[in-house]
Amino acid sequence: MTKRTKILIALSFPLQFVLIKILGYFPEFVETYYSNGLYPYVSKLFRIIFGWIPFSMGDIFYTIAIILIIRYIYKNTRKIRTEYKRILMDIYITITIVYFAFHLLWGMNYYRLPLYKSLELDRKYSTEELVNFTERVIAKANAIQFQITQNDTVKVEVPYTTSEIFEKTKNGYDNFSAIQPKFTFTHQSLKTSIYSGFLTIMGFSGYINPFTNEAQINGKIPVYKFPVTASHEKAHQIGFSAENEANFIGCMTALHNDDIYFKYGAYNFMTWHCLKEVFNRDKDEYERLKATVNAGIHKNYEEVRAFWEAHKNPLKPMFKFTFDQFLKANNQSKGILSYSYVVSLLVNYDKKHHIVP
Template identity: 55%
Template sequence: MLKNKKLIIGFSFVIQIIMLKVLANFPEFVERYYSNGLYVFISKLMRYSFGWLPFSMGDILYTLLAVYVIRWFVLNRKRVLKDTKNFSLDILSAFSIGYFAFHMLWAINYYRLPLHKSLQINDVYNTEELVTFTTQLIAKSNTIQVALTGNDSTKVEFPYSKTELLDMVPQGYHKLAKTFPHLDYQPQSLKRSIYSLQLTYMGFSGYLNPFTNEAQIDGLLPAYKYPTTSSHEAAHQLGYAAENEANFIGSMAAMHHKNPYFNYSGYTFALNYCLNELYKTDPETYERLSKTINEGIKKNFREVRDFWNAYENPLEPAFKSSYNSYLKANNQAKGIESYNYAVALWVNYFKTNPL
């Protein structure tokens, strides 16, 4: 009986894959009944359950799971050859259960309606529109940088601890929710990961644990990146699984925040993406506009580059490649490149909502 159960559970993995392929053709159904239905309940339940803890329960569970898996393989190593069929079945059934939980608790959000459709804005733009918006972003960012430092050449230093910055994140979402009620973020569950060093070497600034709905932030990141990184992960908690959409929503939450340091982080985050896109499409205009950016902003950009450069290692490209494959396997056809879809969202949203 136990063997039959394992067989059924194991091969249900194939059925799950087929069902997800079918579900990908019905984003409106996912949007209505899962993302804005069942998932809202699941997400809040887990954030109420684990958000109050001062440490990451998800990181601890991952640690215990890793220990258990290693121990299991050690104890069952002889079965690889002696009982290959049942050994493989045990692994397949365990993987099938994990795959089911991963999607039911969060990842079905990958199949929801694209954000530009739910916002009813265009998802394409031309170079002229990009130049216009980038020029506006530069002016806005320059103004905030001078207001915070008193001159145009000083890097913005954040007068808050990283814990304080995490606690401030919901304020931006509360204000954003006045325009988009479904983006109200409460309760919060933002934690500094106990594996921050490992995350940094992998090249990631944070991640969402789908099994506890805790947002894990790299504790080593410069404070300048905390408002947008933590707001980005909060967007994942709200059910926006696509990285490009979380970038847009997270930056918008920072831009709408009542705190000018959050505003600075949000606007310069969008500016950096737009500059990268402009460099690809119109290098000459990129060079011209770059000269109009305050030196203080460039120092903050340099601070982030120096941080990541200090942790470069031969394995980082492999981690990025794996994540790229993961995104493509989860309905993100362009993989990591799809991050730049956020530029289209910014350009088109701010056409009718001036900075």
């Protein structure tokens, strides 16, 4: 790379930063020309290129990148004092290129129109509406749990392999996109991360690789969580970066899946999140509603709690804080707390479309 090229790349970073922040004030523009314009072509291309490969190429690329970084540090440690300008320039250029690639290939979706607006939903809801919705969700969760186990005290065990679950996610997206075409999904690229152990240490169930558009699932999490988690990561692939929106889409596609275990995953997910929100608003109502949930469902919740408790470590809060700051830097003002906003989408979507009988 010539010195002139390096200077041009270096100068582009502040321009990129300012342009992205300006575009953040025009979500309709981003929605039209990026999220529904350029991005679908880019994402499909990468899913076609990498989707057929049975393992995560993104994880392989990250491994190579880490090796190259270690190699660079080893080769240049002794040169810091004499060649610090060159080293700082190399680091700055690398950050500039990664920043550009991230936003071009996926990251600009953080600045798109909020989903509640594109779905024409209310943003607020009353506690009475929340309680009513939660009662109906719990009734469906109880019914499906009993239908599967024939015993309301037995936790649900999903009898599928990981690859079977991944394949079955297609049905939910096909069914839901028939109602809401904006969630159409083609060209599968859903994989178990080779770094599942590291994801567990970090406290994450999955992630999308923004540079290869592969959806990665933590292969160590309880299997009953796979249907909604896999569906959640696929939502990121079609351009919904916000965690609350990916949660909503993952839940809705699992709910509309013909498979009963996917439906259970969706109702289990909704019950958990709705109860948390009821607790925030009315603790007496929370205790009343919690007591109506089948013991078998509580055992599934305990399974998840015990899993994360068994892998508790001092590094997890640091990773959570880092991800929280990452979200806030990318137009998610509430950071990790934005996950809870899924309840608003669920309650208001049900008010409009009556998804829970």
